[in-house]
Amino acid sequence: MNKRLTFAALFVSFNAVAEVSDKMATIPELWLQGFIFGIPVYFLTVWRKGFLGLGILFTVFFAYVAYATLSDPYIGVGIIKEQGRPYIIASYSSAVIIALCSALGLIKNKAKFKSGT
Numbered sequence: 001m002n003k004r005l006t007f008a009a010l011f012v013s014f015n016a017v018a019e020v021s022d023k024m025a026t027i028p029e030l031w032l033q034g035f036i037f038g039i040p041v042y043f044l045t046v047w048r049k050g051f052l053g054l055g056i057l058f059t060v061f062f063a064y065v066a067y068a069t070l071s072d073p074y075i076g077v078g079i080i081k082e083q084g085r086p087y088i089i090a091s092y093s094s095a096v097i098i099a100l101c102s103a104l105g106l107i108k109n110k111a112k113f114k115s116g117t
Contacts, residue, residue: 020078021083024087027087034093034094034097034098038100039101041055041101041102041105042102042105047109055101059095060095062098066092
C-alpha cells in the first residue's frame with residue numbers, strides 16, 4: 001500500500017512558486033547597460049551626427065524591451081509586486097541614458113562645428 005501511495009503522489013500536480021526578480025537585471029545593471037551603449041553613441045555622435053540614428057535605434061530598443069517586460073501579464077506583475085515602482089523607473093532608465101547621451105553628443109557636435117575646429 002505504501003508503494004502505491006508513493007507512486008500516486010508523483011502524479012499529483014503542485015503549484016510552483018518562484019521569484020521573478022532573481023532572474024531579472026538589477027537596478028545598477030540596468031543603469032550600466034545604458035552607459036555601456038550610451039557613451040559610445042555619445043562619442044560617435046560628436047564625431048559624426050549621422051550616428052544619431054544609432055542612438056535613436058538603441059533608445060527605442062531598450063524602451064520597447066522595458067515596456068514588453070513590464071506589460072507581460074505574468075512576468076510584469078511579478079516584477080512590480082516584488083521590486084516595486086523603483087524598478088519600473090530603472091527599467092526605462094537605460095533608454096533615457098542613451099537618449100541623453102545622443103542628445104548631448106549632438107549638442108557637442110554642433111558646438112564643435114560652430115567654433116570651426
